[in-house]
Amino acid sequence: MLDSAHTSSKSNWLKVAAVVIAAALSLPILVVLTNVLIGDGEVWNHLYRTVLSDYISNSLILMLGVAIGAFAIGVPCAWLTSMCEFPCRKLLSWALLLPMAMPAYIIAYTYTGIFDFAGPVQTFIRDVTGWRYGQYWFFEVRSLGGAIAMLTLVLYPYVYLMSRASFLEQSANTLEVSRTLGYSSQAAFFKLALPLARPAIVTGITLVLMETLADYGTVQYFGVNTFTTGILRTFYGFGDVTGASQLAGVLLLFVSVLILCERYSRHRIRYHSSGLKKASSRRIPLTGLSAFFTTVFCWLPILLGFIVPVAVLAYWAAFKANLPGEEFIQLAWNSFYLAALAALIAVSLALILSYAVRLHRGRMINASVGLAGLGYTLPGTIIAIGTIVPLAWLDHRIIELVKYYTGEKVGLVLSGTLVALLFAYTVRFMAVSLGAIQDGLGKIKPSMDMAGRSLGMTPSKVLTRIHVPLLKGSVLTAILIVFVDVLKELPATLVLRPFNFNTLAVRAYELASDERLIDAAPASLMIVLVGLAPVILLSRSISSRVEHSK
Amino acid sequence: MSLSPSNETLTELVLENAVVGYDGKAIVTEASFQLGEGEIGCLLGPSGCGKSTLLRAIAGFEPLISGSIQVNNKTISDENHTLSPEKRQIGMVFQDIALFPHLTIAQNVAFGLTDWAKQEADERVDYLLNLVGLSGFQSRYPHSLSGGQQQRVALARAIAPKPKLLLMDEPFSGLDAKLREDLVPEIRAILKHENMSALLVTHDQMEAFAMADIVSVMDAGEIHQTGKPYDIYHQSKTRFVAEFIGHGDFLPSTVCGVNCVHSDLGEIQGDLNHGLEDNLAVDLLVRPDDILHDDDSEFLGEIVSKWFRGSHFLYRVKLASGKKVYCFASSHHNHQVGQSIGLTVNLDHLVLFPR
Numbered sequence: 001m002l003d004s005a006h007t008s009s010k011s012n013w014l015k016v017a018a019v020v021i022a023a024a025l026s027l028p029i030l031v032v033l034t035n036v037l038i039g040d041g042e043v044w045n046h047l048y049r050t051v052l053s054d055y056i057s058n059s060l061i062l063m064l065g066v067a068i069g070a071f072a073i074g075v076p077c078a079w080l081t082s083m084c085e086f087p088c089r090k091l092l093s094w095a096l097l098l099p100m101a102m103p104a105y106i107i108a109y110t111y112t113g114i115f116d117f118a119g120p121v122q123t124f125i126r127d128v129t130g131w132r133y134g135q136y137w138f139f140e141v142r143s144l145g146g147a148i149a150m151l152t153l154v155l156y157p158y159v160y161l162m163s164r165a166s167f168l169e170q171s172a173n174t175l176e177v178s179r180t181l182g183y184s185s186q187a188a189f190f191k192l193a194l195p196l197a198r199p200a201i202v203t204g205i206t207l208v209l210m211e212t213l214a215d216y217g218t219v220q221y222f223g224v225n226t227f228t229t230g231i232l233r234t235f236y237g238f239g240d241v242t243g244a245s246q247l248a249g250v251l252l253l254f255v256s257v258l259i260l261c262e263r264y265s266r267h268r269i270r271y272h273s274s275g276l277k278k279a280s281s282r283r284i285p286l287t288g289l290s291a292f293f294t295t296v297f298c299w300l301p302i303l304l305g306f307i308v309p310v311a312v313l314a315y316w317a318a319f320k321a322n323l324p325g326e327e328f329i330q331l332a333w334n335s336f337y338l339a340a341l342a343a344l345i346a347v348s349l350a351l352i353l354s355y356a357v358r359l360h361r362g363r364m365i366n367a368s369v370g371l372a373g374l375g376y377t378l379p380g381t382i383i384a385i386g387t388i389v390p391l392a393w394l395d396h397r398i399i400e401l402v403k404y405y406t407g408e409k410v411g412l413v414l415s416g417t418l419v420a421l422l423f424a425y426t427v428r429f430m431a432v433s434l435g436a437i438q439d440g441l442g443k444i445k446p447s448m449d450m451a452g453r454s455l456g457m458t459p460s461k462v463l464t465r466i467h468v469p470l471l472k473g474s475v476l477t478a479i480l481i482v483f484v485d486v487l488k489e490l491p492a493t494l495v496l497r498p499f500n501f502n503t504l505a506v507r508a509y510e511l512a513s514d515e516r517l518i519d520a521a522p523a524s525l526m527i528v529l530v531g532l533a534p535v536i537l538l539s540r541s542i543s544s545r546v547e548h549s550k
Numbered sequence: 551m552s553l554s555p556s557n558e559t560l561t562e563l564v565l566e567n568a569v570v571g572y573d574g575k576a577i578v579t580e581a582s583f584q585l586g587e588g589e590i591g592c593l594l595g596p597s598g599c600g601k602s603t604l605l606r607a608i609a610g611f612e613p614l615i616s617g618s619i620q621v622n623n624k625t626i627s628d629e630n631h632t633l634s635p636e637k638r639q640i641g642m643v644f645q646d647i648a649l650f651p652h653l654t655i656a657q658n659v660a661f662g663l664t665d666w667a668k669q670e671a672d673e674r675v676d677y678l679l680n681l682v683g684l685s686g687f688q689s690r691y692p693h694s695l696s697g698g699q700q701q702r703v704a705l706a707r708a709i710a711p712k713p714k715l716l717l718m719d720e721p722f723s724g725l726d727a728k729l730r731e732d733l734v735p736e737i738r739a740i741l742k743h744e745n746m747s748a749l750l751v752t753h754d755q756m757e758a759f760a761m762a763d764i765v766s767v768m769d770a771g772e773i774h775q776t777g778k779p780y781d782i783y784h785q786s787k788t789r790f791v792a793e794f795i796g797h798g799d800f801l802p803s804t805v806c807g808v809n810c811v812h813s814d815l816g817e818i819q820g821d822l823n824h825g826l827e828d829n830l831a832v833d834l835l836v837r838p839d840d841i842l843h844d845d846d847s848e849f850l851g852e853i854v855s856k857w858f859r860g861s862h863f864l865y866r867v868k869l870a871s872g873k874k875v876y877c878f879a880s881s882h883h884n885h886q887v888g889q890s891i892g893l894t895v896n897l898d899h900l901v902l903f904p905r
Contacts, residue, residue, distance in 0.1 A: 450611055450642060451644060451650075451704075453611070453636050454610075454636070454638075454717075455641070455711060457636055458636055465661075
């Protein structure tokens with residue numbers, strides 16, 4: 001709405017650009033869907049007879065376990081930090097987000113390193129008791145149960161965040177009314193606060209489940225056969241694109257159900273929130289033993305999900321790891337410039353899409369933007385398959401063409417280079433940057449553009465004097481979030497990276513797979529530390545929200 | 551926007567048959583009016599009637615499909631040409647206030663003063679902030695101000711570059727009732743003090759009456775009537791205006807003379823010829839203050855409900871025919887619901903709508 005009366009023809013290129021971007025970004029999902037539909041029954045039959053039931057049951061058990069775990073940690077912590085007063089409450093309320101910085105595969109490597117046969121714990125037990133291998137029982141980290149524990153530890157913050165926001169938003173009046181009607185505060189929790197927060201909790205859990213389904217690093221390392229490991233094994237091991245796509249299709253079905261759940265419960269959150277700002281409510285003061293146990297309970301997930309693994313990684317990285325400095329610098333450089341490039345691309349495209357929506361409200365544009373943001377719900381494995389198949393096809397056409405016209409031989413210019421990787425990242429993380437940009441742009445009301453114009457500013461002046469300063473923060477946030485997400489991403493990077501091109505995440509994965517867990521520590525630690533940045537940003541925004549409501 | 555052709559003041563804003571719309575679909579059909587220098591006009595109508603669209607067309611944010619808009623005899627919009635908003639020197643105040651959150655109050659007010667010398671601009675800002683009662687707020691940021699204060703800054707920002715005309719799009723609707731009551735006369739006084747021509751858009755008739763010299767009532771993209779608030783209330787031209795402005799009832803009547811109708815409340819004489827044929831069935835517009843309680847009257851009505859208004863009672867009264875009308879009575883006449891009271895009609899003009 002910079003100039004709705006005049007530039008409609010001039011800014012038509014925006015509309016076209018938005019549609020083209022959306023079409024390109026929806027390519028991977030279209031490719032996967034087409035392969036599901038055109039694939040013959042033969043492959044399907046084979047999958048069905050052999051591995052499918054395994055994949056489905058493992059994935060379901062994993063999802064159930066992680067959902068229960070995330071609920072059991074996230075909801076009580078949210079309730080305690082938002083409604084009760086106890087030692088360290090303020091610190092805990094943001095520290096509970098810290099495990100978000102920890103990619104699941106890295107915490108999995110770390111705990112394996114701690115608890116496996118050669119690790120410090122079992123070594124200690126053997127030293128003290130004199131037992132040998134096979135003479136004592138010790139739990140196996142690398143198992144389905146272990147995977148549930150690892151994913152729970154790093155994913156519960158989603159449930160914590162959503163339910164905490166809901167608890168804080170529930171008007172104090174609602175709870176006070178229940179007290180005047182004779183409910184104790186415990187009864188009020190079960191009768192009122194929990195049901196009111198249900199849509200928020202469900203949203204949090206669906207987010208957790210999407211991440212669980214998307215996880216590759218943990219389940220692969222633990223030898224748990226799920227869809228993501230199955231897809232890559234079918235693709236690599238058997239070179240079977242159709243089979244991999246068909247598995248991806250089934251995974252897509254699971255994801256779609258989750259997306260619908262998420263949309264529905266988000267919709268209900270709007271109904272459930274009173275819209276009123278919370279009046280200054282008094283937190284319930286806890287003392288003595290209850291305060292002690294509450295504090296311990298809230299520290300536990302932070303301790304297990306962040307402090308212990310980071311401390312162990314730091315120790316290994318500092319004193320034990322055997323990773324040459326040059327190699328580490330090379331890895332960090334690769335990761336950083338790749339992530340920065342991807343972030344710039346994703347944010348630039350998000351800016352184009354967002355301005356297209358702002359200037360040309362319409363079904364076509366809205367659908368395009370919706371489509372462009374779809375990638376975030378897709379596991380990296382699906383995007384990887386959906387990227388490599390069309391790009392490899394294109395590459396072969398290019399090779400044929402070049403050969404036909406010049407007689408020269410060219411390599412794989414798309415699928416064999418960073419292009420494929422950057423494309424996949426853009427697909428996967430477009431929604432994140434779109435979200436941040438649209439959020440920022442939404443705060444620049446159309447009337448501000450009009451005010452600028454009526455005060456004598458040309459459209460470009462409005463852009464530089466109003467939009468640029470107001471949008472700067474959102475753009476930086478978007479860049480940061482995409483940067484960190486790319487840095488942590490594993491499965492798509494694994495599939496699409498050019499030959500001999502390594503990143504921190506991929507090298508950590510390779511070293512861990514080679515049983516060199518300790519050598520993986522420097523790369524892992526680096527990823528976790530960089531991953532802290534958006535978590536700090538998030539925790540600052542939630543604590544400032546609390547300040548406002550006071 | 552004056553009804554009378556004898557208006558001698560320099561005309562600032564003229565709309566001639568302006569048609570505005572999106573995608574070829576007209577939202578405002580053939581709007582015409584004039585606004586004189588220093589006059590405050592108002593587009594009054596229910597939401598969705600096209601009043602904001604018309605305002606945006608005057609500001610230059612919407613092109614005209616046909617017709618024209620002129621300021622000081624210079625055409626700024628017609629079907630072929632739309633002067634861009636920044637070249638119109640027309641200021642605007644918005645419903646959502648739209649202060650720039652990254653700029654201080656002084657920077658906001660000075661936003662349109664880029665061509666001014668630094669010292670003059672500073673003086674202008676200080677003068678305006680003083681005028682709107684916010685001196686000393688120069689270096690504060692918008693978020694630290696209350697809604698009423700923000701709207702006053704928005705006004706100062708809009709009139710800072712001395713625009714030819716000020717447009718206000720529902721400027722008070724985001725504010726609470728008490729604040730609005732205080733702010734409306736205050737802003738009217740400021741505009742009059744600056745001799746600023748202004749056009750207000752609102753759906754609130756009390757706001758329109760308190761603010762404007764002249765009101766245009768709009769519905770469904772059409773201007774129904776333009777006039778002084780008193781005339782619009784007592785001489786409504788269309789049924790829509792009669793119903794939209796104030797309480798009003800239509801009393802079924804029959805024409806019985808050049809300035810007379812017969813109704814449930816007897817023969818009623820008006821002061822002007824209505825020019826309708828005898829025995830024509832019509833509806834007579836009666837306002838609550840047109841029907842008075844009179845113990846001596848032969849016409850009775852049964853009280854259905856009542857409201858105590860301090861200085862008077864407002865009764866809802868059922869006539870013999872079953873038709874219900876409003877009636878004012880002094881607060882000494884405290885009657886009970888169900889009681890029958892005498893009614894007398896006291897009106898100057900007959901506002902008639904053929905049935």
